[in-house]
Amino acid sequence: MFEFFRFKKIGFFSKEVQLIIIIFLWTFLIIAHYGSLKETGRIDGYSLTSSSLTFVPIYEEMIFRGILLKYFYTEYGKLKSILITSFLFSLWHFKNILFFETNSPHIVFAQMLDTGLTTGPLLAIICLHFKSISIPIMLHFLINFQKCYVYIPKGLSLIFQSL
Secondary structure (H helix, E strand, C coil): CCHHHCCCCECCECHHHHHHHHHHHHHHHHHHHHHHHHHHCCECCECHHHHHHHHHHHHHHHHHHHHHHHHHHHHHCHHHHHHHHHHHHHHHHHHHHHCCCCCCHHHHHHHHHHHHHHHHHHHHHHHHHHCCCHHHHHHHHHHHHHHHHHHHHHHHHHHHHCC
8 A cells, every 4th residue: 555655766766866856845945934934924825833834745745645546546546546636635725724814715715726626636647657656745845835935045045144
């Protein structure tokens, strides 16, 4: 069942290179979150209580692609497993309504549509193709990163000022 959790060579990406990429992306996400927090008091639009955002790509991929996708794939096949896990991934993002301003439920709805119709299916297809969650984790970091990359200069500046 946990075959997807194994890192393996994919194309010219060795296991070590994949881990280095994930660590690199994680580091830049932390820097962006730090800059966002200092400038806006929020992290990627979320309150400080949701500061675990840095680990979201890892644990969401472990749950949705590593466990659920593998289970539904063995039970229902490729297409149904992609549709079911994408739908569940979309529903999972409804929790984000707790973190955004009460007058912005449209943001959560848009996020649910995106995760259910594009991001979820894309990450599931890639996971099934490579039989590993390493590439979906990297892509998930990049997807989250594109929402807050503008804060990297602020985060780096604050870090260097404190040295």
